[in-house]
Amino acid sequence: MNTDQYIDIFLDESREHLQAINDNLLELEKDPKNLSIVNDIFRSAHTLKGMSATMGFEDIAALTHKMENVLDQIRNEERSATTAIVDIIFASVEALEVVVSDISNGGDGKKDVTALVSAIEGIEKGQDAVDEQVTQDHTSNSFEFDDYQLEVISQAKGQGYLALSIMVKLRDDCILKGPRAYMVMEKLESLGEVIQTMPSVEEIEDGNFDQAFSVVFVTKVSEKDVQATIENVSEIELVSISEISNVNSVTTEEAIKIEEAPSSSSQSVPSEEKQSQKSKTIRVNLDRIDTLLNLFEEVVIDRSRLQDIANKLNNQDLVSVVENMSRVTLDMQELMLSMRMLPVEQVFNRFPRMIRGLARDLGKEITLKISGKETELDRIVIEEISDPLVHLIRNSVDHGIEIPGVREEVGKSPIGTVELRAYHSGNHVFIEIEDDGAGINREKVGRKAIEKGLLQEEQAKRMTDEEIYQFIFASGFSTADVVSDISGRGVGLDVVKNKIQSLGGSIIVQSEQGKGSKFSIELPLTLSILSALLVQVQRETYAIPLSSIVETVSLSKDDLMFVHGQSVMDFRGKVIPILSLSDIFQVPVESLGTNQNYNVVVVQKGDKLTGLLVDELIGKKEVVLKSLGNFIKDVFGISGATILGDGNVALIVDPNALIQD
């Protein structure tokens, strides 16, 4: 069997499981007594082991196997989750991540894990060594039958069938456990009926088990024949068969003693959970979603045509069918658009461990606060933004936050704080990294910039702090020399800036010496969905991003005032300017409003408010921002376009451009 075609799935799932282990370890550290967390970690490690063995990555399998052993001991309360153990597991996870990324880069997934393996063995030692021999009696691992199965077994026995409990152990060097197990199952099914398996049939056929699995089997063939049949399959090490005798006993668990691998007891539980997870997510190529989306837009256009025809024909049946279709397609559209989006959580999740590790290495104490991780970004942006964020966070931890002693000297809490925030604002997504560390030294940055010939001494004096700070993004500008004396990792911030710019975003830094710094990344929503209020201006429809809207106000003609030729209104005791969208966008006037009331959409930028005068409010809608194309660039007050349900294009207003500073 060629495993190449599964490699992507393997990589994706491995990353997920490593992330899960990672998250759970952090939880465990806070709550070392919580065995259900240990269980979760165990399951992830176990699945990883199964998958990697199937794919032939022996080093991953070896390491996860050892991890599993230790976790199993914790789970069985044979030892407690000490920091030493958590550390070694963290180290293992890191090593595994390296291997996985090596594989994804086309490597062979080989890594010397012996040091880690022996470290874990060291921990494991002194305890009842977990016997790797599968032939170990574990009564608690025996089958449990439900009523139906008991009934089947007892009926079968009544009709002269044999009820057998079979344990099959594959050879240790068997790589493709799944297919082997499948062959065994197939042979068995030709002889009789499989009543129950441990782990579940799916798990067995996926190879998700240790070297052994067990089957309850009813047959008319003798024990010996069954044994011989199974042994015909190659790479089988051992087949042990025992007859199930006392099925009528209520305590079947004790009645049926079979041989099981030590860890299999947990498998019946994860197998159920795994199945439910499987049914929840599937992996789809992004291109397919895009194609689907584009095809769908065509359906929408046809639907609106159909709507027109239905109205013309005035056939009530047709009209109601089309109406229903409209509703359904609208829901479909929103669903499809949301498929491209992922919460930024995916990226943020790796940071708690990273901070923990960095803080430990540097002898610092740091709390990481994360907010807005549900903020959605286009998948492509998510993938690209990860590295720049890692660099920035490293910077904050390494150069920003001081060591506890220094912090106390300057009157700060010894524990430093790094805050990671994500939020939508206007037509942008902002990601901010703020620390309460030493801040940036303007003098040093300025001096360095002059040294590098990037700046004249005269200029430097006139520049604002912010302008000076931007020099840390210049290429070849080592932050280590600038911000602190702690040696840097040689990661240039210019790389970060370039990456962000290539995504169409920008980055700025604010800082106050002694108080900390804040890096703000602004990413365009080019690929994002945003909530918008659709408004009508004469016969044109515009979308105003909801994130900029404070509220909508109905204004009577008398409430409109003029100050120096500028129309203004009173908004909660504040006088705010009013702009007419119709004037700004030079909308052709079809009819002069005879309305005595105006609709005003109050938008904000920072603490500045402005009222936008529109004719009608249509309603809220999730829209996808599309660019106007590279032929039309930078239209004043417009950030892009979106396609409405009827297939027409509406322009998206950029309130930030309209509000005067």
Place this chain on the structure above:
Amino acid sequence: MENLLKVIVITLNNQRYGINVQQILSIEKMQEITRVPRTSEFIKGVINLRGETIPVIDLKERLQLETSEPTNQSRILVIQVDAVTVGLIVDSATDVLDIDTNEIERASEMAGIVNEKYIAGIAKRAEELLLLLNLQTILNFEETEEVIQLEKVEEE
């Protein structure tokens, strides 16, 4: 035979023009165009082309010809030149022709109705002279941008 150029024939104010078929992505019927404010006059706005928004230009206006309201013969010719996709409004798109490249003469030799910088060449055919449009200059970016910039300055 290998020197044949396939062109789509369009009409603008009853004059026939040829456009290299390789530059044409599709020919669409007229549809609702969303006006984009504060852009050049000849940019009529944007349309929804199978889920993508593309700008639409009134070719007659761009070529400084007399303009008229679209009819049901009017078409939007979706063209792609140097990674730029644009729709061109034309009075009609009628035929596909094979033109012998040997029959094409340089535009400078002919005085035309249209500014010669927009003409790539003239195909002399038995019954007519077909003007071949030069889409590169028609979509000339720098010039277009200058126009937009100028307008912006005036407004601000």
